[in-house]
Amino acid sequence: MGSGGLDTVGSPAFSADEAARYHADGWWSDTTLSDAVRRNAELSPGRAAYVDRPGGSLSWNEFDCGATLLAEQLASVGVVRGDRVAVWHGDSAAIHLLFVAIERCGAVVVGLGARAGPREVVRIVRDTRPKILISDRHRGHAAASVAAECAVPLLELGRRGEAPALSVETKPGALDIDCRLGPDDVFLINSTSGTTGRPKCVVHTQNRWHYFHLKAVTHGLLISDDVFLPVIATPFGFGIWTSHTTPIHLGATAVILDRFTTRAAAQAIADHRVTVLCCVSTQLTMLMADSGCRNVDLSSLRVVFTGGEAVPYRPAAEFEEITGAKILQFYGSNETGLLSGTTMDDARQRRLRTAGRVVSEMSVRLFDGDRDVTATGRGQPACRGPATSLGYLNGTDHDTLFTADGWMRMGDLCEIDAEGYLTVTGRISEFIVRGGKNISAAQVEDAVLTHPAIAVAAAVAMPDPVFGEKVCLYAELVGSHTLELAELVNHLLGLGYSKELLPERLIVVDELPRSSGGKVAKGALREDIRARMEVDDEHC
Template sequence: MSEFPQATRDRYYADGVWDIDTIADLVARNAAAAPEAVAFHAGDATLTWREYDDLATRLAGAYALAGWQPGDLLAVLLTGGALTHVAYLAAQKAGLVTVGLSPRAGDAEITHLLRHTGAGALVTRSTHRGRPGEQIARAVGAPRHLVLDLVGSELLLAGDGVALPVPGLTEAAVAIEGRGLGPDELFFLNSTSGTTGLPKCVRQTMNVRKVFGPLAADAGAFGPDEVVLSALPAPYAFGLWSAHVVPAQYRYPTVLAAEFDPAETLRLVERHRVTVLAAVTSQFIMMLNSPEFAEYDLSSLRVLFTGGERVPYRRAMEFEERTGCAVLQFYGSNEAGPISLTRVDDGQQKRLSTAGRPVPGTRVRLFTPEGVPVESGPGQIATNGPGCTAGYFRDEAANRILFRPDGWLLTGDLGQLDEDGFLSVTGRTADFIIRGGHNVSALVVEEAVGGHPRVTQVAVVGMPDEVLGERVCAFVATRDGVELTLDDLRKHLADGGVSKVNWPERLVHLPVLPMGAGGKVDKPALRRLV
């Protein structure tokens, strides 16, 4: 059943931004046209398009023969690699909905997501991040536990400790005939990250996720021989489109690692002559900070797609200067899909200091706190377009907050449009420090502190204060690892003309800032420290 009303589907099909292709269709087409071309270079396997398609078909057949019914939900807990995408594609072919779990999800989060979604089983490798999958399944109360491993090019499958047969290709194809999910049906649930409280599940269809592909291809001026490296956790929107969808749409080989490591990512770029890198802001900064950065030949890189957090101008410019590639921002979210982006032919100032122009086919509005639209802002960013989710799964209260009554999806971001139509994200609706009744934007302070030449990472949070309610606390990592004093920072801010209301009142030095499940700075963890 479609996730969207017929009128919505008709509009986007007529506009040409949605079509009838499923991801399984795209992969099968690649397998027929270039069976021996590489689909994935990964630590667990290097798979051709034929092997990728065949393995997914056989696993889907195993699910069907084991009694799983179309519409059933499977929670998948896997680190990055070829097996992850085989598992996602197999579920689509068998008519099953994947609940994508963050590889770093803790037991409490997994328990909540299993209960909230009603997933019938937890899928893990035999060992997940050094811990037996069976132990995790018991700890989270999984109703069933499926163990999935890839040895060479052979799948191993077990259910609750009992080996399950993986059928041959012909038998599997018969078993799944007529079961595959359509492009407008629910195929994936990815949990929100970087928020406090229990995660929500975002409903995804294939057409919603496919919207990113043509936008990325146009913005990055893709050619026929691109090599993609996706450094993102696969279950989140950025990882899903960059590693699961776009390569299938354009038949590009994709380089994957089990988990992000800066030095390993640099090595993989050199080894596979990667041309398109997808990484959130924290990841490319960690690559820049790596002592190994200068040791590898990164000249193959043409484009870095980044975002997910504030992109610091100086560090993005440094990345461009040291690699020769163009740093492009893709602004959006799990819920909103793509909202705006920068392009290779945008000037560097616009490309690195804004979130780009709204993407074609997507409408953007800015609203005052009272809900009144304002022409160019500032205001809360709202969107309406073909990349927007149909809503959260089984959470009508959250959906009432996410969507205005008129159907516009509200982001948690504040922004404004300049005279050239470029969007700038100026803060978060909830990311303010209320100091003595005055709202201090964490984003504005981060921009100011991040301009110090020794600062490589910065995150700003509020710290409790008995008199003022909150004060401004900045966490930083430095280029040389030597502590930056608050006096040195304040002198830099004063010399730069930064208003004193945007000066930190406490400065905490860390070797590296903690990362959350989605690869972004873990601000809840920092708040706990203060």
């Protein structure tokens, strides 16, 4: 499959004239991430590019040389321009080096979440049809099972000396230096939660993230001397610009945790004098709530980028007072990219109580169904501009993602005030937002219905002070069956479902409430779980 044309045919995200304008206005670049890596190696060869915790580090020169070695190895096993390479790997310096190596082959990364379960990985691999699957030792057994089920070759990314490498022979001259990707070519396919119970594959060019990078630099006053700590999984939208695109384009240093904990993050900030923390709001809430982190020196922090859901005002303001950093919230999605964002110049009330001003290059309209209600200042946002992805692979569900005239929809209800500041007021889509991660209620329901005791299931969000929301499952059971939460969780794990789909509370009912049309009345269930939790709190 071609890395450009075949993947982009039929996408209404932007026209050729719009793409030319984005280039002319400087929002889209003529250079790539691979070019930036090479430039960094020439200008700052000894500067740390990526630092693993725990583990070592790679300088920009080592990163550049390592990416070329890996690209040669990939070419030696037959990877050519237009191929897809699936990557199921934990967060580390190695995954970033591998992404650039795949780019230098002219191939497309299929980014699989490190926490994804085998069942989800199998679905994505089948949908994207990669030439090979690359994984790490930690996922060896699961990756081998996926590779066998999908009939795709598996390679393990290990080390050759200090550098990440594959256990394959390198054939001299195998890599065609003219095959590398351009900034308008597809370079990444990742997944997002779908409302149909199946993950969607989102198609990305480098330039849509280059635009986001430029806005982040402007909003956060970022410079090459900044030290980043991105603690979001690399293959996803927030992770790809905070850990890959922006550090590489700036030539800055990024510190990578193998697993997020509040103490590990705080200690990394202190040890490496981190200036830019990038995290979803739940991670920030956890960091703010951990009293032990107050004993760690966080004074190097200058800016915190966060999104996913609103941060709680009082602890966020206290965090700013303690650290001296400014918290910058933004609004967007894996599909749309940035719609709005706060800046270092915004007052605290604006930064902590809104998602910032709508950015001028992204045209935003508000809808009520198919009716344009932009003038009212409240509705479902749809956007068009240089930040958007190309949509879903093969145009799947484009009729729901895009309006009839090609504007990309969000799944929320928002208000935009007279000064252009955006606030999220509710959601249209059936998502449970746990720690900034969209979890499809339909996916949860499809998963739990594999248990023979469950006849009907409905997944809803239950409030949580740390994660914002958690998954609560209501279920009607078959006949005289009984079911406990632990049994259901073990059943799902045994089938290889991702941990994010696991219910965290199970409520068995004789009959689920239904609307007049016969559908499960999820609004009533959301009210019920809130009432139950209030009673629980009273008894604590």
